[in-house]
């Protein structure tokens with residue numbers, strides 16, 4: 001399948017597990033990939049994943065909480081490839097594990113800044129470029145935490161619920177202009193983020209935490225980043241041409257009930 005031939009896809013959080021898989025997936029379908037992550041992050045793997053598929057890739061260091069830096073990654077994409085068709089608005093942080101009452105204020109602000117402001121700024125600066133290119137799609141990474149609560153993760157849950165709402169409003173506004181906006185809502189996926197949460201839950205035995213979480217899932221395993229990337233590519237492609245302002249769980253059925 002080559003649904004993105006000649007199209008330009010920006011991926012934020014491209015040095016992380018899901019972002020890296022998305023870079024590889026877009027490139028495997030002949031997209032030109034713009035891999036964005038913090039200036040301190042190592043984007044070599046993302047660029048390699050794209051070029052191994054014979055596609056061109058550009059690495060851009062940017063903090064998604066900075067309006068100037070978000071405008072900068074859009075400008076870099078246009079300078080390098082002349083257009084923008086897709087944004088995978090995916091950078092995010094888990095914050096810390098603490099009760100709502102005890103949650104550290106600085107961490108609360110950081111989680112909201114990265115997970116919500118970063119996604120909003122991505123839409124704000126990228127949508128005009130996509131419209132100028134004749135239309136396209138934005139896929140935000142929410143979470144099952146954007147659909148239901150989770151003890152100890154109130155900042156993360158609040159930020160992801162906000163991404164769900166933002167996806168709906170932006171989708172309503174931008175669809176008439178030719179930009180579809182949707183969100184993916186993953187359950188636990190095999191990336192650094194889950195390793196961090198497992199270690200916070202059971203500092204003495206993170207592997208046991210992982211086992212317990214996996215056993216509670218209907219499919220009794222975490223998802224793979226490539227499984228999320230496949231859904232993202234579908235939503236970003238013309239195969240999803242009538243899908244807009246929608247939230248797509250990719251959770252092995254975990255939000256269907258117990």
Ligand SMILES: NC(=O)c1ccc[n+]([C@@H]2O[C@H](COP(=O)([O-])OP(=O)(O)OC[C@H]3O[C@@H](n4cnc5c(N)ncnc54)[C@H](O)[C@@H]3O)[C@@H](O)[C@H]2O)c1
Nearest residue numbers: 013015016017018038063064091092143186188189191193
């Ligand atoms: N792994 C899971 O279980 C899971 C489940 C649901 C949703 N998600 C969401 O998926 C997305 C990707 O997470 P992941 O699992 O690949 O984790 P990850 O930690 O491997 O990747 C996240 C990436 O975002 C980058 N990032 C963080 N802050 C940034 C900033 N200010 N500017 C630019 N980049 C920044 C990090 O450097 C990292 O490379 C996140 O939004 C996360 O909340 C993950």
